Structure formats: C-alpha cells, structure tokens
Amino acid sequence: MALIMWRVLGKGTYGTVFLVASTDLDAPPIAVKSCLLHRSSSLRGLPRIVQWFGSTTSIKNGVQYYDLLLKYAAGGTLADVIQKGKGLQEEDVRCYTRMILRGLCSMHSFGMVDCDLKTSNTHITQRR
Structure with a gap:
C-alpha cells in the first residue's frame, strides 16, 4: 500500500x-x-x-x-464551524468545551501541556 x-x-x-x-x-x-x-x-x-x-x-x-x-478531521476546525455557522449555540459550546477539556486532561496525564490552544488548532472529526 x-x-x-x-x-x-x-x-x-x-x-x-x-x-x-x-x-x-x-x-x-x-x-x-x-x-x-x-x-x-x-x-x-x-x-x-x-x-x-x-x-x-x-x-x-x-x-x-x-x-x-x-x-483526517473532515469537519475542519472549530474556527471554521464558528465562522460558517455565525457562532455556536449554547449546547454546542458545552459539547465542544467538554471534548476539549477531556483532550487536555489526557495530555496532562502524559505530562504534556498545550501552549497553542485556539479554535483554529481544534480539529473536528465530524460536525455535531
């Protein structure tokens, strides 16, 4: 292959x-x-x-x-989602925040820190 x-x-x-x-x-x-x-x-x-x-x-x-x-995160970035949808609904904010926090907890458990956390670096594998 x-x-x-x-x-x-x-x-x-x-x-x-x-x-x-x-x-x-x-x-x-x-x-x-x-x-x-x-x-x-x-x-x-x-x-x-x-x-x-x-x-x-x-x-x-x-x-x-x-x-x-x-x-491949086909959903684009969180910045793309916000810009295309003219913002986020409260339910979406909660959902994405929860996913980001779980990811950060996972990183921290390996002794890593994300020094560049922003919506344009947050990739979405699928849209909600």
Whole structure:
C-alpha cells in the first residue's frame, strides 16, 4: 500500500499536515503531520485527541522527517464551524468545551501541556 499526498491542510510551528490517500481504494483518507525528526519529541498520538494510526520516518530532499499518521478531521476546525455557522449555540459550546477539556486532561496525564490552544488548532472529526 502506497500513500499519495493530495494537498497541504495546514502548516504550523511544529510541522506541516498533509491530506493523504492510499492506493488501497477502500482505505479512507488520512492526515499526516510531518516535522523534522529532531523536533519530533512533542508529536505523539494521545487518547481523546485525534485517532492515530502510528508513525513512520521519511526522507525528503536528503532530510529525515517524522510522520504521524492521523485520522483526517473532515469537519475542519472549530474556527471554521464558528465562522460558517455565525457562532455556536449554547449546547454546542458545552459539547465542544467538554471534548476539549477531556483532550487536555489526557495530555496532562502524559505530562504534556498545550501552549497553542485556539479554535483554529481544534480539529473536528465530524460536525455535531
């Protein structure tokens, strides 16, 4: 099974996220977060964040990268949801807040802290 990069979904401090398809037509698209190998210690799959399928390394232009294979969050970001819907209903705010807090608790249990928590970094796997 080979992976085919479709497009860049986003770029941030710790790497670039690509939308990737498999040559296996039954496999859903995935997101691959890729960063320089020596900066990869902060990237790992965590429960309650985004489902992850593992990791691998790759070499691009002679440089080694760490690639984290993640579930593609087809719902976009929380910022997209707020902007497209002209805000959120109170019930949605409660639901998203609960999900974010569960994710943060999971991170904290592994001794990690999110220093860049914002709606544009909060990805939605499916819309409510």
